[in-house]
Amino acid sequence: MTAEPEVPGAPAHAAAPEPDGVTDGLMDKVVNLCKRRGFIFQSAEIYGGFRSTYDYGPLGVNMLRNVKNAWWRSMVQLRDDVVGIDAAILSPSSVWEASGHLRNFTDPLVECRQCHSRWRADKLTGPCPNCGSTDFTEARPFNLMFKTHAGPIEDEGAIAYLRPETAQGMFVNFANVLQTTRKRPPFGIAQIGKSFRNEITPQNFVFRTREFEQMEMEYFVPPDEGQKWHEYWINERYRWYLELGMPPDKMRLRPHGADELSHYSSATSDLEYLFPWGWDELEGIANRTDYDLRRHAEASGAHLDYFDPTTGERYYPHVIEPAGGVTRTMMAFLLAAYDEDEVGGEARTVLHLHHRLAPYQVAVLPLSKKEQLETMAREVLHQLQPHFMCDYDVTQSIGRRYRRHDEIGTPWCVTVDFDSLDDRAVTIRERDTTAQVRVPVDVLVAELRSRAGED
Numbered sequence: 001m002t003a004e005p006e007v008p009g010a011p012a013h014a015a016a017p018e019p020d021g022v023t024d025g026l027m028d029k030v031v032n033l034c035k036r037r038g039f040i041f042q043s044a045e046i047y048g049g050f051r052s053t054y055d056y057g058p059l060g061v062n063m064l065r066n067v068k069n070a071w072w073r074s075m076v077q078l079r080d081d082v083v084g085i086d087a088a089i090l091s092p093s094s095v096w097e098a099s100g101h102l103r104n105f106t107d108p109l110v111e112c113r114q115c116h117s118r119w120r121a122d123k124l125t126g127p128c129p130n131c132g133s134t135d136f137t138e139a140r141p142f143n144l145m146f147k148t149h150a151g152p153i154e155d156e157g158a159i160a161y162l163r164p165e166t167a168q169g170m171f172v173n174f175a176n177v178l179q180t181t182r183k184r185p186p187f188g189i190a191q192i193g194k195s196f197r198n199e200i201t202p203q204n205f206v207f208r209t210r211e212f213e214q215m216e217m218e219y220f221v222p223p224d225e226g227q228k229w230h231e232y233w234i235n236e237r238y239r240w241y242l243e244l245g246m247p248p249d250k251m252r253l254r255p256h257g258a259d260e261l262s263h264y265s266s267a268t269s270d271l272e273y274l275f276p277w278g279w280d281e282l283e284g285i286a287n288r289t290d291y292d293l294r295r296h297a298e299a300s301g302a303h304l305d306y307f308d309p310t311t312g313e314r315y316y317p318h319v320i321e322p323a324g325g326v327t328r329t330m331m332a333f334l335l336a337a338y339d340e341d342e343v344g345g346e347a348r349t350v351l352h353l354h355h356r357l358a359p360y361q362v363a364v365l366p367l368s369k370k371e372q373l374e375t376m377a378r379e380v381l382h383q384l385q386p387h388f389m390c391d392y393d394v395t396q397s398i399g400r401r402y403r404r405h406d407e408i409g410t411p412w413c414v415t416v417d418f419d420s421l422d423d424r425a426v427t428i429r430e431r432d433t434t435a436q437v438r439v440p441v442d443v444l445v446a447e448l449r450s451r452a453g454e455d
């Protein structure tokens with residue numbers, strides 16, 4: 001993979017050769033679409049952009065929320081053994097001292113002696129990607145955590161960190177959750193939220209950024225059940241991506257070699273996606289053993305073991321952790337969904353997004369701006385809004401509006417035409433097949449809910 005140089009004027013994402021079978025220029029096309037249609041903007045763009053930091057626009061925020069909702073639904077709502085929390089992002093040194101991140105959460109940093117750009121040694125393939133030199137300094141460990149001071153006095157005691165993973169929030173709240181929910185192993189604590197890493201080489205659009213969102217779940221199990229649950233969660237998580245439309249031939253499972261395991265892990269398997277630059281991580285599923293609970297119990301003096309009333313034994317539960325990235329997952333779904341085809345001899349761009357992920361599920365389109373049509377179209381819109389995220393679009397020809405919604409992945413367009421005023425029926429147009437059917441307004445919500453599998 002081509003690493004992105006830490007120098008001004010560098011491209012926003014690396015232009016890497018694409019493996020066979022991947023659409024030419026796919027990355028550029030998706031990046032352009034994201035900006036043009038309001039999915040993702042460069043942060044602080046009017047000031048020249050804040051490198052490798054992104055803002056999510058009106059469509060992006062819907063899709064990001066949909067990814068999180070789909071994860072929460074599968075990991076929390078549809079289960080009786082997982083509860084959620086929302087822990088603080090800002091945390092004291094003691095947490096990161098105990099977790100091992102202060103010592104171990106590092107990447108090997110080298111500097112090019114020629115142009116002074118800095119790189120992750122383990123991602124370099126030889127010469128400096130910026131100037132071609134092969135003369136680098138010795139690698140030194142570079143801690144990825146963002147450090148700050150909490151309060152007005154900037155001394156040692158005020159040092160705080162932006163969390164580099166959401167996981168520690170679950171470990172430090174283990175006893176609180178156990179007491180307040182009466183859960184017992186096997187059970188899980190889930191969280192979605194922002195994490196921050198001072199990545200040496202952020203790259204590939206939102207694939208690796210310094211500010212990003214994670215969706216993580218710590219599943220606490222009896223010590224002798226670790227391997228069983230590790231396999232269970234690998235399968236569950238794989239299934240989640242496929243159910244949301246990820247093509248099976250673009251996904252694979254890759255167990256980590258002993259040399260790449262994180263400091264807390266006894267075994268990790270990555271779910272990988274075939275990105276335009278090759279296979280890369282979407283999500284890691286780790287067996288963290290009892291590492292974190294023990295470390296926090298030792299460091300804090302709190303009781304973080306579990307008393308099993310049925311056996312009378314105390315033990316530290318082992319932890320299986322499926323850890324995914326919201327922003328990275330959204331990008332993978334966009335890449336997988338992007339397509340160019342022809343409709344009636346006309347080229348179109350279409351995102352074949354699963355309806356749960358699409359920014360809008362339904363677009364309501366009055367055929368013209370005539371007042372009577374708009375009045376009825378707004379009635380239809382208000383009927384649909386409690387059930388679906390809807391767009392209302394009245395500008396330009398109906399054909400242009402269909403194309404616009406194909407391009408942002410809206411699965412269903414509902415057109416209100418002049419006949420609708422007489423027969424109280426509307427046309428549903430389906431994105432992937434472009435098939436159109438006429439449906440009475442009275443059953444429109446039921447029809448669309450049934451298409452969405454929600455009746």
Ligand code: GAP
Pocket residue numbers: 164165166167197199206207208209210211212213214216281282283284321323324325326327328329
């Ligand atoms: N608690 C374990 C943990 O944080 P990780 O593999 O470092 O494990 C989990 O991170 C997931 O978070 C990754 O699989 C990826 O999807 C996402 N992620 C990690 N670093 C990221 C970054 N710099 N930018 C975007 N997403 C990132």
